[in-house]
Amino acid sequence: MPDKKFPTLTRRSFLSSSAKLGTVIAAAPYISRAAELGAKGDTLNIAVIGCGEQGSILTKAALNVPGIRFVAVCDIWPFKLTPAERLLKKYEHDPKPFEDYQEMLATVKEIDAVLIATPDFKHAEHTNAALRAGKHVYCEKLMSNTVEGARSMVQTAKETGKLLQIGHQRRSNPRYIHAREKIVREARLLGRITNVTGEWHRAVSDDLGFVPRYAIPEEKLNKYGFGNMHEFRNWRWFKKYAGGPISDLGAHQIDIYNWMLGANPSDVIAGGGVDYYTTHEWHDNVFAIFSYPTKDGVVRAAYDVLTTTSAGGGYHEYFMGDEGAMKISENPKLTRVYREARAPDWDPFVQAKLISRPDTGEGAIAGLKPWEKPRPKLMQPKVYASAGTGPAVVDVRESKALDAFEIPVELGDKTIHQPHLENFFDAIRHGTKLNCPGEQAFASAVTVLSVNQAVAAQKMLKFSPEDFIVNGA
Ligand SMILES: NC(=O)c1ccc[n+]([C@@H]2O[C@H](COP(=O)([O-])OP(=O)(O)OC[C@H]3O[C@@H](n4cnc5c(N)ncnc54)[C@H](O)[C@@H]3O)[C@@H](O)[C@H]2O)c1
DSSP, X not given: OOOTTSOSOOHHHHHHHHHHHHHHHHXXXXXXXXXXXXXXXXXXXXXXXXXXXXXXXXHHHHHTSTTEEEEEEEOSOHHHHHHHHHHHHHTTOOOEEESOHHHHHHHOTTOOEEEEOSOGGGHHHHHHHHHHTTOEEEEOSSSOSSHHHHHHHHHHHHHHTOOEEEOOGGGGOHHHHHIIIIIIIISOTTOSEEEEEEEEEOOOOOOOOOOGGGOOOHHHHHHTTOSSHHHHHTGGGSTTTOOOHHHHTHHHHHHHHHHHHTOOOSEEEEEEEOOSOSSOSSOSEEEEEEEEEETTEEEEEEEEEESSOOTXXXXXXEEEESSEEEEEOSSGGGOEEEEOTTSOOOHHHIIIIIXXXXXXXXXXXXXXXXXXXXXXXXXXXXEEOOSTTXXXXXXXXXXXXXXXXXXXXXXXXXXXXXXXXXXXXXXHHHOOOOSSBHHHXXXXXXXXXXXXXXXXXXXXXXXXXXXXXXXTO
16 A cells, blocks of 8 residues: 555656656756766765654655665664655665764765764764865754854864755745745735734643663663653653653744844743643643744744644744735645735736746736836725724725735645755755755754743843854855
């Protein structure tokens, strides 16, 4: 039976698409990194460290990209390593399995790039070793559970000249790119952004367990830095291994605050606590407020992550300005742009450039160049005399102006991680720009990790611009 989550890839389609891409790229003018690829053409040899949930998702997404060959997989838990190896063999790859990443890096010389999806406290160790071994690295978010760890990763990438992409995949999502480049920046449909809110609300969940006969012996767990099997399975919730929900879930969205606003915050205040669970160390709910100094003025941005309630919630970011607001999410059902009643009529802008699909042009008004047109005057709302002493009633709908639309960009048959991996592979092959290089992810890591510090400090923390920069990188 085909795996429903993995429906598009068959061995036949993988092999034929690889072959086709090979022909096209062979004729293309290679620049910069092309020399590294040498005789093997465009094929990239990939290794994975950490074959758990996310390692498996990345592997499947990368299998959909032509010209990717998995040559090694590494995990300390045979219960995850063996299925990873099996899956890849099913697709005619021949990865060598390893428990120890150092042995893998020393033995499998042909590796070009490593995908790292281990728990956060291992990211710096694994990334720095792979970069020093001459490999490009795609490392999952949060970049590291410490600022020092994240800084060392940026420095090592700089020293070795190898690429470091961090797995904040929204930055390569075409819907997010369209929102940032077209809606917010080019068309300025939100006007001056004044506020942001964002949330990730999850229902109560049980701790992860394990089948006793597949437990890792304690001596081996200790060797790799884990206290016991419960912590090994539920590492997200423990201070030694990770930053809790604000870094597990909030990292994605707070990274988008920085990216969409083109700024880092100047201060943060936060509250939260371990109010519900009894087996965790990290706060199960956190509320934070940042101030962002942007070129248009200050933006106050609130964020909350909850792990005990999800009804009516979910996950999205909501950017609000004096002329409009935009709700955006990885969930396509939650993406919408709203016009503020006082804003100029959107119709010519929106219909020609933003409502129409940028790939097909479907819905566009022929010949109209909305960006060159002067913006229409402010709509004059009709004011009705009020009865008695109450306020006048303003009917803003009189203009029949369009006041909301869904962002018309979708991922098609790609999973949410594929475009970000493609961006990484393209950067290796063609020298194109990474969408989330280490130095930008470092600024996000500083922002995210500061929230837990603010909760502990019980006061506002101030940033200086230097806090977000790695010296010399
Ligand atoms: N980008 C996203 O949307 C997204 C989603 C989920 C998780 N993640 C990130 O991916 C990473 C992994 O998360 P997960 O949910 O897959 O966790 P997981 O616990 O399911 O998997 C981690 C795997 O790493 C292995 N491992 C631990 N120490 C190791 C070591 N020293 N060497 C080799 N393997 C080791 C474990 O055995 C396990 O199989 C985390 O950083 C997490 O934040 C990202």
